[in-house]
Amino acid sequence: MVFLTISRQTGSLGKEIAGLLAKKLDLPLITHDVVVNQWLPEIADKHETHMLKESPGFYLNLSSQGLTFAKHIEDKLKSYISEQPAIVFGLGAQIIFSRHPEAIHVRIIASDEVRTGRIMHDLRLDRSNAERFLELTDRKHKRYISTIYHRDWSDPSLYGITLNTDFIGIEEGAALLAYYARNKQFYSPAAESPSQDGKKPIIFKHPSEEEFAGILDMYHLDWEYEPRTFPIRWDEEGNVTMAFSPDFYLPRFNTFIELTTMNQKYTSEKKKKVELLKQLYPGTNINIVFKNDFYSLLERFGIRKDLRNEC
């Protein structure tokens, strides 16, 4: 259940990108307004709400519930995210969820010059007032994070993706993040992090690959899954237009193995790719396991008691 946190500089189009992204992904957008209007009233009276708007330090005061306002927001966010994905806009969410395996932490920035120009246009301010406005808002953002979480708001290590909107528009930025979020479902860092035995867990693209890996394991043969991609066709500008990643590599035998257990109409295409690979990378050992061979291999190991004669 991937979710996003978005931190932005004022004038970076971060708010607009977050709004459009929420629509594209059909996710709720949790903003400062949601917190102030819906979550803080649960524990803050009118005066406290006023003070919270004025001073970041007030978030560290104890509420009548016995916990700080900052902790209340943190608990509410964690509870919300545990039930459904969302886009969390600001609120120090990049720090609250810094270790969350399914969080995508985005920072949206722009150059001072571009931001100033946008503020001048949007708020109809002259240059000096626009610059002053940005200086104050940046300082407020920075102070909120440093006061409550003792972190530097601009620390790039807090973010997984940083978008510079000097060259990226609202639609483009939202589309980029939407694409990443959708694909993140299949390539999460959690899945790629080392397991307890120190090896990265493998995510096979097809069940037959997992079955074949089982056969190799049965014979105690070391293997690697898709360890290398061979470019096999380029356009006139030298861009790779076709590449081939064999399924398995057996280092001890310096052999790549490609399974073709899918629809047979793709087999001839794969054969051509393998031939091309052999021409371009002479000396590369690569063997194809065709559909029928693969199933007879499985059948052999499923029903045979003795391995001799056929192996």
Next chain:
Amino acid sequence: MNANAVGKIIFTAEEIQQKVAETGQIIDADYQGRELVVISVLKGSFYFLADLTRHLTIPLSIDFLSIKAFPDETNKTGVVKFVKDLDLSITGKHVLLVEDVVGTGLTLAYICQHLEAAKPASLKICSLLDNPSERLLTINIDYCCFLMPDQFVVGYGLDYQEKYRNLPYIAAYKREK
């Protein structure tokens, strides 16, 4: 068991003996001045081993290996293990592994890994039948008598459900479905 399932003779006893003798003479020439440990993988290659080694004049020792696949509850494909390991030490010695059939090469790779771990001076492979079109791994077969026909065969050590090993020839066999 259906005796009528034994079909056409693919390699006659005479053809086998002639080819085995030729292969033996080549091996004998290659290993002149050296001592050899010949290892047979049970059970399919024991007739082949017996005939082949009788054409060798070099000093040699003979040993046997046997492997088997065991079902494993934690792994649906099971696990392959040696049920009989070598009695002789092969460290620093020239080794000739005698196989009945080499197909995918998976079994051979498993055995070669095991033998290489003992650090022999050299390791070569001799197979009665070779099926290179079925090969998955890049393994060089140093000596080969025949290419495997495109059908299931029995005889001269090769079995179907432990029968027909004692046939002096290699014949096609129609397996029961």
